Amino acid sequence: MTNWEFSLDCARKLDENDELRSYRSHFFIPNFSGRESIYFTGNSLGLQPKKVQSYIQKELDDWSKFGVEGHEKAQIPWINYHEIFTHDIQKIVGAKKKEVVVTHSLTTNLHLLLVSFYRPTKKRFKILCEKKAFPSDQYALHSQIELHNLNPKDCLDEIEPRNGEEIIRNEDILSRIQEIGEELALIMIGGVNYYSGQVFDMKNITKKGHEVGAFVGFDLAHGVGNILLHLNDWEVDFAAWCSYKYLNSGPGGVSGMYVNERHVDNPKIFRLAGWWGHNKKDRFQMPDQFNPIPTAESWQLSNAPVLSMAAHKASLDLFTEVGMKKLRKKSILLTNFMEFIIENINENSSSRLEIITPKNINHRGCQLSIIAHGFGKDLFEELSKNHIVVDWREPNVIRAAPVPFYNNFEEIFRFGEILKNYIK
């Protein structure tokens, strides 16, 4: 980092040395008023891989050709369509084959997993989560508690940053787990916080949770395809994610879930049943008794949404081709460069752009959350006017996520230029 400069030259050199630079051309970069945008919102909706159209078209062709027989005769038979993801997804989240399944949507999957892993008793009934969790997760947790005729006020323990701080300290999470002790039924945290970009210490949270006898699950909406995950090594009990953020699989795209191997064939883990979770051998003999597949697939209720899965496959093929290690390596450089640029702007002006995302690269993914002290939405509008797409949170937080697949160093330089000139 030492020889970086806030210059176009430096940015272009970094781009030249980037072994993944050609992957940008695999994506459609949105145009605004005829100009290519600088798209830093892959944390919200990833860009479209160019191959998506042909993958979906293939399924449309098979559907028009075969009708119902496509379930067997399509090039990728629809009956088992979800199975094509096992290999790709397993690598991305660090799991075993039997621990993952791609199905439904994220909040739905969270509910299905909570039904299995939140089984409160008189003694053990609390859920630990982060304060200001993503709203859908908050609603899901509240309603799951109410489903058991309990009161969220008594059951939900929300951990927050210390006074005057923006980031929750891992040590505070660990000591809170210890304090709640045997009343703790479940820990459910966003592995990467959507607002601050903070990555939680999933390994040690899981370890501590297990020490007090709780289940531990993570919402990985902002983690998957962003940071390196080792769910099986960390012995995480369950996780779920969506595919349309860093996984670039299209709006409302299909979700994925992980259930640790200890649980997948444990009949004591209750799961809501549907026909696609039933043993494949006699599924179509339609037996009365539900007989779950001894893998994470048994959480799957319905047959595969093939069209949205085709988009997912087009994107995951790119992930498999490149691998998370290389993506993460570039991601760290991009985000460090963005941080460098912002610090440089601060040093050379009276502006106060405060990055609330942790500085330690092990505690963040690609997203930086920046508080623009003294500025309001006008700053966001200035960025938009210059075709820079970032995310704005009232009153003054910018979230910018340089994504290794399609963003480059020159874009970060240009973003810096606009910021510097506006803010000075």
Ligand SMILES: *Cc1c(COP(=O)(O)O)cnc(C)c1O
């Ligand atoms: C994006 C996101 C969601 C979205 O849920 P959907 O069911 O896909 O609409 C939920 N939780 C978190 C933490 C997210 O970041």
